Amino acid sequence: MAQLGLTERELRAWRTSFQMVEMLRTRIEQQLQADGGLSNADYSVLALLSEAPGRRMRAYELSRVAGWEKSRMHHQLTRMERRGQIARERCGSRGIDVVLTTEGHAALKKAVPGHAEEVRRLFIDRLTPEELEQFADIAAKILDNLQADQPPTAGHSARRRSGAALE
Numbered sequence: 001m002a003q004l005g006l007t008e009r010e011l012r013a014w015r016t017s018f019q020m021v022e023m024l025r026t027r028i029e030q031q032l033q034a035d036g037g038l039s040n041a042d043y044s045v046l047a048l049l050s051e052a053p054g055r056r057m058r059a060y061e062l063s064r065v066a067g068w069e070k071s072r073m074h075h076q077l078t079r080m081e082r083r084g085q086i087a088r089e090r091c092g093s094r095g096i097d098v099v100l101t102t103e104g105h106a107a108l109k110k111a112v113p114g115h116a117e118e119v120r121r122l123f124i125d126r127l128t129p130e131e132l133e134q135f136a137d138i139a140a141k142i143l144d145n146l147q148a149d150q151p152p153t154a155g156h157s158a159r160r161r162s163g164a165a166l167e
Helices: 008-036 040-051 059-066 070-082 102-122 129-148
Strands: 056-058 086-091 095-100
Touching (some): 008 040, 040 059, 040 070, 040 102, 059 095
Antiparallel strands (some): 056 095, 086 095
């Protein structure tokens, strides 16, 4: 029986993919909170800044690379600035640099081992090397399509990220 204009096969693929992403996000969030009091969003920002030259990045570029709307990034940075994890510094007449602080770097360093272990336990170790490569190719294909299909009014587009700190 087809639902929503999808065949049973298509519906199964969609539902299992959606459920998998949601469960992984929840489990990773739980691990990050338990091990260091970070959210997924905190970890993402800290990891991106740690990989940037001089551990700093223009705010608009950080939003673009993270694939977040300007307002979401602003609110996230405000919370992180209150906790001392990042600082915002003027850059030129209108720009703002987001800078990873010593406290933010320490929080990230504390979180990385447990995060990597949990990603490995929940995801990496469940697939063969060949399956992992296939999964990455399939996910990249869907991600590329999502990025190309993003409406101009939707804000900043995401860029495929790489790097060990973003597992």
